Amino acid sequence: MLMWRLLARPEEPRIYGVGFAIRSQMVQQHNLAPKAISECLMTVRIPITRDRHLTLISVYASTITSTDDDKAIFYTQLDRTIQAVLANDKLVVLGDFHARVGKDYRLCEGIIRRHGIGNCNANGQLLLGLCVEHKLVVTNTISQLPKRQKTTWRHLRSKHWHTLDYVLTRARGDVRTTRSMPGADDCWTEHRLLISRLSVTTLRPPRRAPDSEPHQRFDCSKLRNPQVAQNYKGACERHLAHPADAVGQATVEHQWTTFRNAMTRAAEETLANTIKKRQDWFDENDATISLFIETKRQAHLTLENQPTAAKKCAHKKKSCQSPSAAFDLPARP
Known part of the structure; x- marks a missing residue:
């Protein structure tokens, strides 16, 4: 406020x-x-x-x-x-x-x-x-x-x-x-x-345009590997050792820009970008799910072709069947 x-x-x-x-x-x-x-x-x-x-x-x-x-x-x-x-x-x-x-x-x-x-x-x-x-x-x-x-x-x-x-x-x-x-x-x-x-509402500001390039993150977990860590250290030293960057004569902003760019270039050479891994719960049970869906589809077609009381009960039984009975779902935390 x-x-x-x-x-x-x-x-x-x-x-x-x-x-x-x-x-x-x-x-x-x-x-x-x-x-x-x-x-x-x-x-x-x-x-x-x-x-x-x-x-x-x-x-x-x-x-x-x-x-x-x-x-x-x-x-x-x-x-x-x-x-x-x-x-x-x-x-x-x-x-x-x-x-x-x-x-x-x-x-x-x-x-x-x-x-x-x-x-x-x-x-x-x-x-x-x-x-x-x-x-x-x-x-x-x-x-x-x-x-x-x-x-x-x-x-x-x-x-x-x-x-x-x-x-x-x-x-x-x-x-x-x-x-x-x-x-x-x-x-x-x-x-x-x-x-x-x-009974009035204020004017909403215009939405900010999204960035043209998506934000990328480096996979810092690779630094646990001693060889990757050594390669990253050597790349940082190589990019920081520029004769043109006179630290005594440069301003604080220039020193920070030089250091940031060196770290970024070294990471691009030795570290890759992170890849989002989203585990799909149905990947391991794809065949079982497909069989379960096909059974329900066949029961529905049978009911459409022969709408009898017996077919209706069979269709209702197939539709109300719990998916956990057909395949194993991951336990909730």
Whole structure:
């Protein structure tokens, strides 16, 4: 896993921070590079098809105790970030908004669905205004789930659970379900992890072209023969004794290349490539198996020509006969 995170400036207290945890293989395949907007916003663009991308925006919003100026600055930056996303891209905005959107789906039809909880607060009104402007859907309210799978934060004094973390998307069909993990609240924290299952798949990288020549291995078991070992030693000494290879003047890479090529040429002269030996269990019983198959074939032809009850019983007996009765199979380890 690779983690990107953005810290505040050294002279300021480190209160905010956002980041992405992305699988290392995906980062290497698609050359992903998250873009930091501020200490509260970060984006990453992931290819899902040849001409479409998935844009993720990680958010850590201002708290309810922040000033109105700080909230205005945050939502202005978030608004500009969403506007910069291409219209053809799939958009997912996720993070801790420190807001409660409530359950009044009639107030914002199409933004909040029927399965919200709680009441709306001041930060929730700012978030709903952003969703209405950009036509974003609060996916936390689309699925009918138990209350413990909807809430993400517990109040320190009242011990009541609320929903402060959200996953927003442009299209309802991009998200299957969004729910919290109740079991994660046992880790000495008042937060729960939020999981959102998307209906999109990332673009698979092109397959690497196979090597033109198959990889060969030398049969090193032949070195157990003293004569072969002596011949290999002489070949190595002969290939390494080149006047042009001035070890004192050559670089480390050149010395390694010279040594590798000498060992390879010596092995080609004295050692052969290994030959894969796969023992076939039926080789030793080929004649018995052929007789067994021919008996079953004759029973089948007899049944086809004369479909009587007796012929049917004979055919069934031949077909159900165990092969181990006809020949000896190797014992299983």
